[in-house]
Amino acid sequence: MSTAKTLTFTIDGKTIQAAPGQTIMQAADEAGFYIPRLCDIEGLRHQGSCRVCTVKVNGRTTSSCTQPAEQDQIVESETEEVLNLRRDLVRMLFHEGNHLCPICEASGNCELQAMAYRLNITQPTKFPYQQPVRSLDASHPDIALDTNRCIRCGRCIRASQDVDGKGVFGYVGRGVHRSVGVNGDNLADTNVDITDKAIAPETCPVGCIIRKGVGFTVPIGEREFDLMIIGADIEGKSDD
Amino acid sequence: MSHKILHKVLHDICAQYDNNQHRMMDVLLDVQRCLKCIDGEAMNHIASLLGCTRIEVEGVVSFYSFFSDTPKGNISIYLCDDIIDRQAGLKKNAKAFEDALGICFGQTTPDGEFSLDYTPCIGMSDQAPAAMVNDIILPNLTPESIHLFIQALRAGTAPEDLDGVLGDGNNAHDLLRSQVHNNIQVRGDVLLCEVGEDAGLHKSLSLAPADIIEQIVASDLRGYGGAGFSTGDKWGFATATQDTERYVFCNADEGEPGTFKDRVLLTERPDLLIEGMTIAGRAIGSEYGLIYLRGEYVYLKPWLEHVLEARRQKGVLGKDIGGLKGFDFDIRIQMGAGAYICGEESAMISSCEGLPGEPKTRPPFPTEKGYFGHPTIVNNVETFCHVARIMDRGARWFHAIGTSASSGTKLLSICGDCSKPGVYEVPYGISVQELLEMSGAKDICAVQVGGPSGHLIARNEFNRKICFEDLPTGGSIMVFASTRNILEIVDYFLEFFVDESCGFCTPCRVGNVFLKERIGKIRKGHAVPEDIDYLKELSNTIIKTSRCGLGQTSPNPVLSSLNNFPLVYSALVNENEDGLDTNFNIQDALEESRHLAKHRSYIYDPDFGEG
Numbered sequence: 001m002s003t004a005k006t007l008t009f010t011i012d013g014k015t016i017q018a019a020p021g022q023t024i025m026q027a028a029d030e031a032g033f034y035i036p037r038l039c040d041i042e043g044l045r046h047q048g049s050c051r052v053c054t055v056k057v058n059g060r061t062t063s064s065c066t067q068p069a070e071q072d073q074i075v076e077s078e079t080e081e082v083l084n085l086r087r088d089l090v091r092m093l094f095h096e097g098n099h100l101c102p103i104c105e106a107s108g109n110c111e112l113q114a115m116a117y118r119l120n121i122t123q124p125t126k127f128p129y130q131q132p133v134r135s136l137d138a139s140h141p142d143i144a145l146d147t148n149r150c151i152r153c154g155r156c157i158r159a160s161q162d163v164d165g166k167g168v169f170g171y172v173g174r175g176v177h178r179s180v181g182v183n184g185d186n187l188a189d190t191n192v193d194i195t196d197k198a199i200a201p202e203t204c205p206v207g208c209i210i211r212k213g214v215g216f217t218v219p220i221g222e223r224e225f226d227l228m229i230i231g232a233d234i235e236g237k238s239d240d
Numbered sequence: 241m242s243h244k245i246l247h248k249v250l251h252d253i254c255a256q257y258d259n260n261q262h263r264m265m266d267v268l269l270d271v272q273r274c275l276k277c278i279d280g281e282a283m284n285h286i287a288s289l290l291g292c293t294r295i296e297v298e299g300v301v302s303f304y305s306f307f308s309d310t311p312k313g314n315i316s317i318y319l320c321d322d323i324i325d326r327q328a329g330l331k332k333n334a335k336a337f338e339d340a341l342g343i344c345f346g347q348t349t350p351d352g353e354f355s356l357d358y359t360p361c362i363g364m365s366d367q368a369p370a371a372m373v374n375d376i377i378l379p380n381l382t383p384e385s386i387h388l389f390i391q392a393l394r395a396g397t398a399p400e401d402l403d404g405v406l407g408d409g410n411n412a413h414d415l416l417r418s419q420v421h422n423n424i425q426v427r428g429d430v431l432l433c434e435v436g437e438d439a440g441l442h443k444s445l446s447l448a449p450a451d452i453i454e455q456i457v458a459s460d461l462r463g464y465g466g467a468g469f470s471t472g473d474k475w476g477f478a479t480a481t482q483d484t485e486r487y488v489f490c491n492a493d494e495g496e497p498g499t500f501k502d503r504v505l506l507t508e509r510p511d512l513l514i515e516g517m518t519i520a521g522r523a524i525g526s527e528y529g530l531i532y533l534r535g536e537y538v539y540l541k542p543w544l545e546h547v548l549e550a551r552r553q554k555g556v557l558g559k560d561i562g563g564l565k566g567f568d569f570d571i572r573i574q575m576g577a578g579a580y581i582c583g584e585e586s587a588m589i590s591s592c593e594g595l596p597g598e599p600k601t602r603p604p605f606p607t608e609k610g611y612f613g614h615p616t617i618v619n620n621v622e623t624f625c626h627v628a629r630i631m632d633r634g635a636r637w638f639h640a641i642g643t644s645a646s647s648g649t650k651l652l653s654i655c656g657d658c659s660k661p662g663v664y665e666v667p668y669g670i671s672v673q674e675l676l677e678m679s680g681a682k683d684i685c686a687v688q689v690g691g692p693s694g695h696l697i698a699r700n701e702f703n704r705k706i707c708f709e710d711l712p713t714g715g716s717i718m719v720f721a722s723t724r725n726i727l728e729i730v731d732y733f734l735e736f737f738v739d740e741s742c743g744f745c746t747p748c749r750v751g752n753v754f755l756k757e758r759i760g761k762i763r764k765g766h767a768v769p770e771d772i773d774y775l776k777e778l779s780n781t782i783i784k785t786s787r788c789g790l791g792q793t794s795p796n797p798v799l800s801s802l803n804n805f806p807l808v809y810s811a812l813v814n815e816n817e818d819g820l821d822t823n824f825n826i827q828d829a830l831e832e833s834r835h836l837a838k839h840r841s842y843i844y845d846p847d848f849g850e851g
Contacts, residue, residue, distance in 0.1 A: 048601050049745050051785040061784040066601045088781040092750040126774060128757055128823065152743070170295030171596070171743075172302040174579070176753050178743030181302075183295035185280065 009073035018069035025064040034231035039153035040065040087119045095127040098148035105215045106207030108223025114230035139188035150208040160198035168192040254289040261290040264594030277311040303596035305578030306535050313348050313355035318372040322361040322497045323732040328368040336383035340390035361497035362536040365655035366423045366662045373399040375538045410507045415543045422504050423662030428649040432665045440631030444519045445562045452523040459635035460647040464622035466714030477607035478524045478615040486526040487616040493534040495580040496691035498716035501651035502621040504663045510547040516624030521569035529571035532588050535578045580740035585618035598742045599788040642668035646707035654679045657721035668707040685722035689713050692733035693793035698804040726808045730797045737794040748791030751782040768816040
């Protein structure tokens with residue numbers, strides 16, 4: 001960070017330094033304090049839609065990926081109240097779509113699954129399963145979309161628009177019908193390419209965007225979140 | 241239609257808006273009007289003409305209710321489906337439409353002449369049941385009148401020429417010729433009394449902009465949209481910015497079910513509104529104003545355009561206003577297209593930029609970075625009207641009306657089980673009981689104050705007062721007689737929020753669906769005490785984690801009914817004595833296998849073997 005860290009605030013009592021203009025999450029990341037998130041990822045503009053990064057700032061809940069850090073803020077993150085809010089949000093995402101971990105290629109690399117483990121959600125929850133009927137787009141030779149697993153995080157949308165300069169993906173519909181659509185009749189009708197940032201394995205947090213022909217190259221049990229809890233990389237960091 | 245003609249039509253429409261992507265709403269409204277449909281081919285072509293991607297066009301088309309990617313009829317009928325209409329006999333009217341047209345809701349007649357759809361509250365709850373037929377409103381419908389209207393439409397009568405009694409006041413003006421009635425029941429001392437022509441504007445011309453803001457601050461004027469933010473402070477924030485390209489937006493997207501008072505102001509006090517906006521332009525140093533008019537009020541557009549033009553001719557809008565050199569301010573009308581969320585100020589700004597009506601991330605607030613990143617003040621119709629009156633009569637005069645924390649009068653839209661539904665201009669501080677007496681409401685068990693996102697109160701609270709310190713409201717007052725089903729009302733409100741959530745954030749998109757599901761379970765009598773805890777916890781999560789006011793208030797119908805009508809719930813909730821999972825419904829679960837097996841269940845269907 002080139003700008004001087006002239007602000008200080010606390011998260012769960014820990015003092016954090018921040019540069020003006022930084023979000024609470026950015027400052028926390030750099031200080032090695034992990035705040036759970038699904039729609040936010042380094043390198044893409046902040047959206048604040050999944051709400052999993054909800055924290056309490058001076059007693060009011062807000063999304064830490066969009067809320068600017070301010071002097072003397074008192075942020076609560078790992079309190080039981082905030083954790084319960086996050087658990088409900090992660091459960092909602094599970095119940096909204098069709099997430100069948102045992103048969104999903106993304107299992108072990110899936111951030112939704114990993115977040116559930118981090119938050120100690122290990123069994124079906126109180127919410128009703130929506131079991132929506134959603135489409136599979138296998139029209140493209142290199143890429144398939146299984147929208148059953150989409151959590152509407154929009155990371156592919158932002159990556160395609162802002163990094164690839166293409167706009168292959170976009171939101172369509174409203175409310176519970178909001179989904180990620182493609183810029184054409186189907187994926188083969190677009191100028192998407194397997195080398196796009198939007199298609200990169202780290203962009204889609206779940207198993208919606210599938211690279212054909214490369215499945216199961218790493219065995220289950222040896223995948224990213226089989227080996228570490230999500231967020232541990234950030235928690236390993238130190239600001240000094 | 242051949243490709244060539246389609247492309248020519250789209251080319252001409254886009255050219256009217258300089259092929260400007262940010263005028264997407266206007267382009268799509270015109271395309272929908274002209275072609276009755278915006279399909280994939282049209283979206284592709286619009287995208288190439290506007291220089292954007294098809295998915296961006298599709299994102300907008302699929303967001304707003306009045307755009308359709310399948311053909312609507314030459315005459316598109318939207319029957320208002322809200323709780324007031326339901327209680328006023330929606331079902332028999334719906335059936336009359338279906339019978340007369342030979343189609344179901346959601347369908348278009350094979351000849352392409354008619355389409356039939358439901359739409360939420362169209363701002364006519366005082367003359368329900370009502371429907372939109374293309375651009376016009378047909379209020380006070382009965383099955384008989386519906387059959388006559390359809391007969392006439394089939395015979396070639398244009399919707400605007402349909403027989404009916406014209407409304408009062410300006411509704412009968414040649415540019416409106418509308419059957420909508422004002423139903424002004426009480427005229428207060430600020431807006432609905434006689435008002436001087438541009439008296440506030442003329443007094444403002446001699447003041448420095450900062451002095452105007454000072455007067456507005458001194459009056460303690462608070463926004464009339466419901467949230468009650470200080471108008472003077474809002475304007476002050478906008479002027480404190482370095483950016484001198486600033487905007488004055490009027491929120492005429494009156495979408496809160498049960499409210500219709502802005503409709504009456506737009507009909508009877510458009511000059512006052514525009515005067516107020518012009519004063520705001522002077523105060524914050526803005527040259528551009530915009531009125532965001534809800535799609536349902538499109539019948540008012542020619543009338544408002546006329547008023548704007550007349551004001552330009554009079555020199556009180558446009559260049560050198562009132563002869564003051566360099567005071568330039570003009571206004572355009574932006575039509576909406578059926579999306580309640582656009583009443584949220586930043587969602588409205590998104591819509592004006594040619595985007596889906598999604599709220600923006602705050603901070604920054606619109607007063608700092610609004611329309612295309614420029615400082616933008618968004619105020620309600622009623623707020624701007626008050627501004628003009630305050631500048632005429634003075635802050636002290638205004639401040640003397642109402643209560644200590646709520647100055648002035650409030651326009652209330654009262655509807656439901658009362659003999660005199662309509663608009664009431666009353667001082668802040670009036671009690672709910674007084675309103676019920678005024679409006680001829682008898683044997684009332686519940687009053688919904690402030691629309692679905694407000695409060696559902698019971699008899700023991702009818703002494704509460706309408707004001708920011710007690711019961712705030714944007715204007716909607718729905719009264720329900722003791723024969724009404726409280727849970728039907730709650731269920732409807734949740735359905736409304738499910739349909740109108742923009743879907744951007746998880747809790748509002750998904751959580752409201754879960755709330756509605758559980759209220760449905762309670763209505764069926766399947767609920768157990770744990771379901772009440774579930775509703776409270778889920779409501780808490782939705783309120784605390786939603787991104788904008790919609791989700792932060794959408795559980796209110798659940799919470800306020802649980803609080804104020806506990807007996808309604810306890811009558812329907814039973815202890816789970818057999819220990820079975822009450823959330824599992826064997827009959828629902830069997831439906832798919834019944835369908836696949838093409839016979840009924842031996843164990844679970846008593847009529848096994850009969851079909």
